[in-house]
Amino acid sequence: MPDRPLAPADPPADVSAQGTAATKDLSSVPDDQPVRPSRRVTSAMEDLPLGAGDSGPLVTQLQGALIKNGYSVGLAGADGTLNDDTLSSLAAFQDNAALPVQPSCDQQCWTALGLSRPE
Secondary structure, rough: OOOOOOOOOOOOOOOOOOOOOOHOOOOOOOOOOOOOOOOOOOOOHHHOOOOOOOOHHHHHHHHHHHHHHOOOOOOOOOOOOOOHHHHHHHHHHHHHHOOOOEEEEEEEHHHHHOOOOOO
């Protein structure tokens, strides 16, 4: 191997010039980017649509309905957290039910799962 110095790595980009994620317009994020979790606690129909990171009784009902319809929501089961396993099952259900495949559960999807009102 020749005795020559290695070229230095490129310095990190100046984040201050580009802005922060908090100020970035999310409508320009490509579809292959992960969905940012919301961390909402949901308990009423007014909380629909349910999205990534949501938790609470409505998510538990959603997970229970997915399980009842033959979809696995992961090893934790109906734990009340809308995580990646639940989102994958939700997408499979939406596709099989000819619904728009999206990382959320809206009223149309909720009804297609056989759910009506929060229990």
